Amino acid sequence: MNDDVRNIVLGVVAAGLSAALGWLARTYLWKRKLRRKQAFFGLPDNSESLLVVNREAGGPELSVMRHDVFALLELSALIKDCGAHAQVIAHDAAQQGFGERTEFCVGGPSSNRRMAAHLHSLLPGIRVNVDPEPGPDRGAFQIGSERYRLEPGKGEYVILARLTAGNTARPAFLFCGQRAITNQAATRYVARNHERLARKHGNNSFVILLKVVNSQAYGPDVVELVADVTRASQTPLPAVPARSTHRAS
DSSP: OOHHHHHHHHHHHHHHHHHHHHHHHHHHHHHHHHHHHHHHHTOOTTOEEEEEEOOOTTSOTTOOOHHHHHHHHHHHHHHHHTTOEEEEEETTTOOOOTTSSEEEEESOTTTOHHHHHHHHHHOTTEEEOOOOSOSTTTTOEEETTEEEOOBTTTEEEEEEEEEOSSSSSOOEEEEEESSHHHHHHHHHHHHHHHHHHHHHHTTSOEEEEEEEEOHHHHTTOOEEEEEEOHHHHHSOOOSSOOSEEEOOO
16 A cells, blocks of 8 residues: 555545544534433423413413414424423313423413412412403513503513422423413523523523513514512512502603
């Protein structure tokens, strides 16, 4: 074997080793990223999760708003990416305990009884105005001493929460919005920002308040983080009137 042939053979071998090492490195990084995503959402390979479906507020029991359907599709894609499975169940038929399976609960307390139960039991510092009569506080959130009013199409709020009952329990994700489009915005937000949320909060519980800006023009895509309200939402509400009112600009 002359020098030229030897150099060609060595070049081919080196290229093959480089390609193999590159593939192994990419596979390792992809698997590590997947494991982190699975840990954050509580969705290991072939695990079961629960999608709790709400109904259209004021509508028939089986009527689901279009944007809530989109929210469920966003979550279904996320669950599939984690290699897990989802069971869809109506809000008034979900009677399992908390932490048995990862749960994704969509909709406000007026359209989702499961959400109402979670807010009452786990987040006593949050109150949602479910009065069906028109008024400036209809649909408003009170979190601690702050009140966040709904301005349809201009500024709408949604609570995004990840709640756990211990290190071994599966988390429950709550998407509690003032309108259906805000539920979709929150599911899209967590799908896009789960890595940043995991870096900040780890696998601990958290509650954040988001604002959907100008949904009549931008749909569910423009979302602002208003505040981390974990502590306020877990502290029972005081018996004094809310001290301030937030309006969208």
